[in-house]
Amino acid sequence: MEKEVKNSLDWKVIGQRFRDLRKQHNYDQSDLIDLSKQTGGAISQYELGVTPASTNYALFLRNKFEASFDWLYDGVEVKIKSSDRLKKRFINPIEIGERIKKVRKEEGMTLKEFGEWVGLPISTISTYERGVSAPEIKTALKIKRALNKPLDWIYFGDEPIIPKKSRLRANANQIKSNQSSPESKKKSRL
Numbered sequence: 001m002e003k004e005v006k007n008s009l010d011w012k013v014i015g016q017r018f019r020d021l022r023k024q025h026n027y028d029q030s031d032l033i034d035l036s037k038q039t040g041g042a043i044s045q046y047e048l049g050v051t052p053a054s055t056n057y058a059l060f061l062r063n064k065f066e067a068s069f070d071w072l073y074d075g076v077e078v079k080i081k082s083s084d085r086l087k088k089r090f091i092n093p094i095e096i097g098e099r100i101k102k103v104r105k106e107e108g109m110t111l112k113e114f115g116e117w118v119g120l121p122i123s124t125i126s127t128y129e130r131g132v133s134a135p136e137i138k139t140a141l142k143i144k145r146a147l148n149k150p151l152d153w154i155y156f157g158d159e160p161i162i163p164k165k166s167r168l169r170a171n172a173n174q175i176k177s178n179q180s181s182p183e184s185k186k187k188s189r190l
Contacts, residue, residue: 009073009138012049017072018057019047021065036060055091055137063088068158069151070144073137078150089156094131099157101129103147118146 022032029043036043038057045051058072070078104114104125111129115122119142127133135143140154152158 009052009141010049011052013075014053014073015047015049017075018043018053018061021061021067021072022047025065032060035064052137055134058137059089059091069137069155073151074141074144076150078152087156091134091155092131093128093134095157096134096155097129097131099154100125100143103149104129118143 022029029047032038032043033040036057038054038060042051042054042057046053046057053072058069061067061072062069068078070076104111107114107117109117111122111125115125118125120139124139128135135154137151140151143149143154144151147154150158
């Protein structure tokens with residue numbers, strides 16, 4: 001239940017970010033209607049939070065203004081390589097499925113175990129892994145939180161830039177973890 005609350009989206013806040021991004025780049029809604037090929041009132045409804053924002057419109061904003069999906073939908077700024085940020089992207093369900101499957105296999109999990117970990121039915125995970133469809137944003141947020149990966153990684157394969165300080169801290173924690181494992185204690189006794 002708590003996990004579900006974390007994954008609920010506040011469309012008014014998301015709409016506000018969409019509006020702020022548009023205004024920051026000095027565009028009117030009418031300008032974006034023409035550029036994004038959205039219907040007349042759709043952008044207004046997205047920005048007011050009346051209607052959930054379409055993934056296609058968010059993709060347009062990402063490609064036009066270089067805003068990450070993580071910032072647009074989750075309010076979290078993820079540093080990604082400029083080469084990834086500057087590429088015009090599209091949503092490819094097959095590539096998304098391959099990324100999800102690779103992580104599941106690396107973790108040594110069955111579809112059932114992975115589904116339980118992420119909080120999704122086996123059939124849904126299987127559908128994504130086979131590239132039949134791409135996850136909706138609410139579902140992608142569940143995957144993001146379980147895998148600790150950015151939305152931009154899930155949708156586009158963009159790798160986040162991890163500051164050197166964080167990498168060093170992660171390496172130090174990994175070394176500590178390895179030293180305190182029962183296996184390493186056995187080896188040190190030999």
